[in-house]
Amino acid sequence: DAGVTQSPTHLIKTRGQQVTLRCSPKSGHDTVSWYQQALGQGPQFIFQYYEEEERQRGNFPDRFSGHQFPNYSSELNVNALLLGDSALYLCASSLKLRSSYNEQFFGPGTRLTVL
């Protein structure tokens, strides 16, 4: 049973470019959340997708957008890249149950470097 997978592993872009990161959730999971982890910091919540819709959003600008596909996989898009967008981008999957504490399982992340 594969866990959460992310691609690519590493990515180098220049300022102003656009980037797309991809995530496949753990088998049986239906919810995907994206986090940004700057070097030496804890992960920061970007947004969460469930039933192909954005359900929650953290304090990130509209340059950050996403999508969830019918097979529950997800993409994170970042437009007009800034140097400060350099970080490890983590995808976490979970099963959305109404009356449960939803354990989130993280992927290995995509290391984005903006030059």
Added chain:
Amino acid sequence: QQQVKQSPQSLIVQKGGISIINCAYENTAFDYFPWYQQFPGKGPALLIAIRPDVSEKKEGRFTISFNKSAKQFSLHIMDSQPGDSATYFCAASRQGAQKLVFGQGTRLTINP
């Protein structure tokens, strides 16, 4: 507004000793408190989690102590081993909310 404060930033413990990491939260709506372990180049892995209806939870060498009135919780690693050397993050969320709020992390080094 930082909602989960974690200390210390770094910690060095001798093999066989007890490692203790502390967290404090502000939002009283939080009702789920997980701890994650992260090795370099890897994503965070869920270690242990607690809900506020209990004051302590133990899994193997790892124990979470929870103090609801003080809005604090801590991770204790007993008989610390070199393989425990990693960065540890506390987090908090509300039931069903899915969004995790993380602490800043503690870099733990276990000396052999």
